[in-house]
Amino acid sequence: MVLGSFFASQLDFVFFIYGLTFELMGGQSLAPRRRDRTLLWDMLAAFGIIHGLNEWLDTPVLSRPDTFVFKGAGIGCFTAEAS
Numbered sequence: 001m002v003l004g005s006f007f008a009s010q011l012d013f014v015f016f017i018y019g020l021t022f023e024l025m026g027g028q029s030l031a032p033r034r035r036d037r038t039l040l041w042d043m044l045a046a047f048g049i050i051h052g053l054n055e056w057l058d059t060p061v062l063s064r065p066d067t068f069v070f071k072g073a074g075i076g077c078f079t080a081e082a083s
Contacts, residue, residue: 012062015059022049022051023049023052025044026044027048029042050081051077054077054078057073
């Protein structure tokens with residue numbers, strides 16, 4: 001149980017790193033040197049950037065209550081990901 005409480009106390013770092021990896025994936029998908037850039041690469045880039053932002057929106061909720069603004073932004077991110 002000690003290990004579970006350790007990871008629970010480090011969730012802000014977990015969300016930050018998880019969101020950063022999606023942002024980097026989105027950035028690499030938009031690399032201009034990619035010759036075979038098609039709509040699929042652009043969609044992967046959009047998904048990575050939006051999902052990374054959504055993970056970063058989960059970080060402040062750990063230290064303060066979930067407000068209408070955060071809920072609305074999260075719903076907007078999920079809607080954009082599904083589009």
